[in-house]
Amino acid sequence: MSICFKKHTLAGATLMLSSVALPAHSETVLQLASVETPQTVWGQVAQKFADGVAEASGGDLEIELALSGTTGSVRETLEALAIGTNDIVMTVVASLNSYDPLAAIESYPYLIRDEDHFNTVYNGEIGAELFDVLAEKTGLRLVGAGSRGPREMASTRPINSVEDLAGLKIRVPGIDVFRATWETLGASPTPMSSGEVYTGLQSGIIDAVENPLSAHIRSKYYEAADYVIMTDHVYGAYTFVFDDARFHQLSDEEQTIVNEQAKIAMEWGTEQAKAELADLEKELEGFGAEFIRPDLSEFRAKLEPMAEKFPELEPWVKKIQAAN
The missing domain is CATH 3.40.190.10 (Periplasmic binding protein-like II)
Known part of the structure; x- marks a missing residue:
């Protein structure tokens, strides 16, 4: 039996979205917060993640979305992980800088050369090691990585x-x-x-x-x-952030589903953000x-x-x- 996580929300603030029909018997419910709006690529990534988790778990694991900053600023959403108001926060790696300076590695200039190098680093052995070290230092578990493209x-x-x-x-x-x-x-x-x-x-x-x-x-x-x-x-890196101890309260099967679906959603987001760049340049020129x-x-x-x-x-x- 899975652990049934909290359902604390800020009154009237939670925006719940899901395009996948979920059975009424969901055993584990997690709230994902972000300042991104549903219309952006990364708001869509959050939705894709929620849909993928629901489908892969047969509805036993449900993710409710609280987008558009409805549970606070990035800092506030992260702080809410410790008390269980949020279970997941979608943000950039460097947002954890206030917990440990190592997180600022994401913001180091000319560190990532291009999208291929990003994938090698964040979705390979280096990224896995970095995320493990950050979990030890901060108590926060980073899952998945998607490239926002260059600043x-x-x-x-x-x-x-x-x-x-x-x-x-x-x-x-x-x-x-x-x-x-x-x-x-x-x-x-x-x-x-x-x-x-x-x-x-x-x-x-x-x-x-x-x-x-x-x-x-x-x-x-x-x-x-x-x-x-x-x-x-x-090259900014988006990720899903969990409280590490709470992440390990998920069953092994649930952790596997979360890891796999986070990877799928973030890879999709990377491709979408990359494809969007040319259109953004034209729009700005316009x-x-x-x-x-x-x-x-x-x-x-x-x-x-x-x-x-x-x-x-x-x-x-x-x-x-x-x-x-």
């Missing part, structure tokens, strides 16, 4: 070379690796919440922001920043954005010494860069 810069001024970054005020997430990246490149990184970025660009508080192209469109950066600089500096493709070898060369600033990441940087 690019939206800028109010043209950037044609590394030298053009001097003094550029760029918004960065609250992760030390991001700050160090742009400082090393000569820019002036400015921590800022995502909700303040648009007005920050409009008012001149910041000159630039970096994110996947899908976020450039979702947040309408093109209305405040004329240029998209194709820096390709980070909104008037001007694309600039600088020589990235200059960026990589200037960032080579950065690993020395992060001794806990340095061995992983070397291991990942050496992977073929």
Whole structure:
């Protein structure tokens, strides 16, 4: 008999979606939370994961979706894993940075070369080892990995070379690796919440922001920043996060189903995100954005010494860069 997990929800906040009809006898119910909306590729990945788990388990394992940030911010959804309000959170690996600095490896610049290298690293032996170490350090179990595609810069001024970054005020997430990246490149990184970025660009508080192209469109950066600089500096990795102890309360069969369906859903998401890139560029050009493709070898060369600033990441940087 499987363990019946909690069904705590924030009042009126849970959005339940499923296209697979589930029998009424579901023995284990898990809630999956994310700030992604159902319309995005990654919102669809969450749905595909839920549908796959339901079908593979014959309805004995059910995943309810709480999307669009209905259970809080990324940090809040992760904190809710410990108390059981959420059972799964879909987010990027680096979101665990506040639990242990090793999670910031996902945000290390020019670590992942392309989609093939991403697959070799995250869906191979290195990824399995990394996720095991993170589980030991954080108490959180990462399952599956999908590539969001590269992060690019939206800028109010043209950037044609590394030298053009001097003094550029760029918004960065609250992760030390991001700050160090742009400082090393000569820019002036400015921590800022995502909700303040648009007005920050409009008012001149910041000159630039970096994110996947899908976020450039979702947040309408093109209305405040004329240029998209194709820096390709980070390939973000989406994953499903469980409380490790609670994950191991699932039966062996249930763990196998979760692992297999997470892999299938994340691989699908990677392909969808990759196929979407060309359309996103055309869409941004249609909104008037001007694309600039600088020589990235200059960026990589200037960032080579950065690993020395992060001794806990340095061995992983070397291991990942050496992977073929």
